[in-house]
Amino acid sequence: MRDHYREVGGRDNVKDVSHCITRLRFHLKDESKADTEDLRATKGVIDVIQAGGQYQVVVGATVDAIYQDLVQVGGFQENAEVQDNPDTEKDLARGKKKDPFTRLLGVISEILQPVLGVLMAGGFIKSLLALTAVAGWLANDSSTYMVLSAIGDSAFYYFPLIIGWTSAKKFGLKPVMGMALGGILVYPTLVALTGVDPLYTIGAGTIFESKVYDDIFGIPLVMQAYSSTIIPAIFIVWVAAKFHKWLMGALPALVASFLANIITLFVCGIAGLVIIGPVTTILSNIVAAIIMALINFQPAIAGFVIGTFWSLLVMFGLHWGIIPLWFLDVATYGYDPINPLVYAGGCAIVGACIAIIVRTRSGQENADVNVPALISSIFGVNEPALYGLLIPRPKAMWATFVSAGVGGAIAGLFGAKLYSFGASGPLGFPSFINPAGIDTGFVGLVVSGIVAFVCALVAVMVIGVKKEEGKGFTLKVE
Template sequence: MKYQALCEDIIKYVGGKDNVISVTHCVTRLRFKLKDDGKANTEALKKLDGVLDIIEAGGQYQVVVGTHVEDVYAELIKLGGFEMEAPVKSDEKKSPVDRFLNMIMEIFQPCLGMLAASGMIKALLRLFVLANWMSNTDGTYIILNAIGDALFYFFPIVLGWSSAKRFKIKEVTGITLGAVLVYPSIVALTSLEPLYTLFTGTIFEQNVYITFLNIPVITPGYASTVIPIILTVYAASKVDKVLNRILPSVVKSFFVPFLTLLIVVPIALIIIGPVAVALQDILGEIVKGLIGINPGIAGLLLGTFWSVLVMFGLHWGVIPMFALNVANYGYDMINPLIFSGAMACMGAVIGVIIRTKSTQERNIAVPALISTFFGVNEPTLYGVLIPRKKLMWATFVSAGIGSAIAGFSGAKLYEFGASGPLGLPCFLSPDGVDMGFIGLVVGAIISFILALAVAMILGAKKDEEIA
C-alpha cells in the first residue's frame, strides 16, 4: 500500500482505467498503451511526487518513476485490475560496460540524496577551515565532520544494503557483509605495504597479520571502498540462491544466512577484497611509469579515466603518491593531471541544471555542483553523470584534454590545501606564476567549456528517458 496514492493519481491522470489498453514496465518506467493519448494529463503527472518525467515515444506513454518501478507496477496492477505483462528488458542490447554502469547506478540510486547531503557538509567544512572560522580540532568541526564523513567511511555497509536490494537477497545480509569489512578488529589489521607485492611473493612476509584455517588473510582496509562490497554481495546472492534451492524449507530461515556468511566472508577477505585493492596498487605503479614516459600523455590518459577509477574505488592506489612526492621532492606532478576533472564535471552539471525541467533533478544536481566545487565529486559522478552516459564520457574526455595541457606545460603541486578549484593556489610555484601554472589554468578552463557545451547540446535527459 506504500504507493497506493501515487498509483491512484497515475491511473486518474492517464485518463482512467478505461483508457488503458495495457501497461508494463522496464528498469525505471511504467509503459502504457493508451486508447487516447489526448486524455492523459501530462502536466498533472509531472507534478506528482514520485514521478520523475513523462516520455511519449514508440507508441507508448511512459511514466518515469525510478528504480523502484517494480513495486509501483505491482500496486498499479492491483488497483487498476490490469493484466500483468512481462517487463521490458531495456538493456538487452546494451554492451557489458553499459550494463555494468547501469548496475552501479541502480546500486547508488537509493543513496544519492544522502550522498549529496554528506558531500555538502564536507564541502562546507573545507570552506570554514579555509576561512579560519574553525579548526579541525574544534568540537564543532569534529561533530560536523563525523556527520559528513560517516556515509563515506561506512560506505561498505550502505552499499551492502543497496547491493542486496539490487541482487535480490535480504538487505540485512548485505548490511552484515559490509559491516564485517569495516569491523574495528578488521580495520585494526590494515596492512601498510602495497598489495601489488602479492604478485612478487613477498606479500606474505610483510602484510599478513592473521590467518583463517591456516590461509593468509591480507587486510588492505575497506573503509570508503566500493567494488569489494559489491562483488561480495554479488557472490552472496549466488550462494543464497543455491542454498535456498537445496536446503529443506524447515531449516532455511536459519541455515541460509548462517552458511552464506560462513562461506562468503572468508572468500571476501581472502580473495575478493585483496585482489580488488591489489589492482589499485598496480595502477599506482602504472601511473608513475606513464609520467616517466611523458607527462602530457599521462595527463590525457589519467585525466580521462580518473573518474572511472574513482567509480571503482581504484584511485586510492594513486592518491598516497601526492603526499610522498611533495615530501620527497617538494612537488608532485600527478595531482595536476586530475585537476581539470573537477572543472569538467562542474561544466557538465551546470549544463544539466540549465537544461533540465525537473525539480527533482535540480535537487540532485545543485548540491552535486557545490560538492564538486569543494573537491567532493561522488555526488556528481553517481547522481548526474552515470545516468547520462554520453555526457559522462564526453565529460571524461574533456577532462583528459585539459589534463594533457597541464601535463605538457609541466604543472606541479607544491602544497596541500583545498581540493577542487579552491585548491588552485597550491599549484603556484614558490617563484610565482610559471608556464606550468598557466597551462593548468588554461587546461581547466578548456575542460569546463567543452563539458558545458556538450551538456547544453545533449540536454539533461537520462539514458532511460531517451526512446
C-alpha cells in the same frame, strides 16, 4: 495522482511501475489506453514522456509519496526485489544487448538511485565545512568541526554498507544480509589493520606486491581502504545472492532458511576479504605501474589517460595504488607530478553540472539533485555529481571524462606539480603554487582547469542530458 491512476488505462493495463528521483515509470500493455493529455493537466503532474518502452509521469520531489499511494490505492503489491523487465528481455532477444561496461553502469545506476538523496545532503554539509575551513571560520581540529565532518562524511565512509543494502534489493538477497556483508569491508578493527606495519609483503618489487596484515585460517589477509568504494560491495553481494539461492534449493527445507543465512554470511564474508582485497590491490598496482611508465615516457599522454579515467578508477577502488605516491613524492622531492594530472577532473565535473542544470527543464530536479551536486563539486566532493548526474547519462559522463583528460594533458605538458596538501577540487589550486613563486607549471595547471571546465560545459550542452536509467524500485501487479 491519487484519483487518476486509472488514466494510465486502469489497473489491468499496467505491467509494472517503478520510480526514480522525479518520475513514475509505467510499463503499460497498451499505451493508447492512457489519457495522456488529461494526465498532463492533472495537478502535481509536471509532464508525461513516452520513451524507451516506458510511460513516464514526471511529478518531482513527491514521487516517493505518490509511489506509496499507488501501492495502497491502485491495488499494487510492493515487491522487495527488483524484478526483470519483460520489455528488456524482448530487446535482448532481438539482439539489442548492450556492451558489458554499459550494462555495468546501468546496474550501478540502479543500485545508487535510492541513496542519492543522502549523498546530496552529506556532500552539501562537507562543502559547507570546506568553506568554513578555507575562510578560517572553524578550526579543523575543533570538536565542532569533527562532529559536523562525521555527520557529512558518514554516508561516504560507510558507503560499502549502504551499497550492500541497495545491491541486495537489486540482486534478490535480503537487504540486511547485504548490509552485513558490506559492513565487513569497513569494520573498524579490520580498517585499523591498515594503520600499522604489515607482517610481510607478497611479491615485493613487482606489480603483484601485496601487504599482508594478518591471516584468516592461514590464508593471507590483504587489506586496503574500502571506504567510499562501491564495486567490492556490489560484487560480494552479487555472489552472495547467487550462493544463497543455491543453498536454499540444496539444503533440506526444514533448516534451509536458517542454515543458508549462516553459511552465506560466513563463506561470502571471508571470500570478500581474501579474494576482493588481493584482486583490487593487484589491479591497483598494475594501474600505478602503467601510469608511472606513461609519465616517464610522456607526461602529456599520462595526463590524458589518468585525467580521463581517474573517476572510474576511484569508483572501482583502483586508485589506492596511486595515492600513496603523491605523499611519497612530496616527502621525498618536495613536490608531486602525478596529482596535478587529475586536478582538471573536478573542474570538468563542475562544468558538466552547470550544463545539466541549464539543459534540465524540471526546476524541481534542479533544486533536489543538480544544484546540490554542483555545490558539492565546487568544494571537491564529486560523488553526488558522479553517481547522481553523470552515470545515468553515459554520453555526458564520457564527454566530461574526456574533458578532464584534455585538462590533464595540459597539466602534464606544462609540468604542473603539487607542493602541499590543501583543499580538494577546484578550490585547491593554491596547493600547486611553487614556494619560490608562480611558475609555468602553475599557469599550466590553471589553464588545464579552465579548458576542462569549458570543454565539459560545451560538450554536455551540445550532447544534452538524456538519461539511460534503470528501473529503480518495481511494483508487480498480482
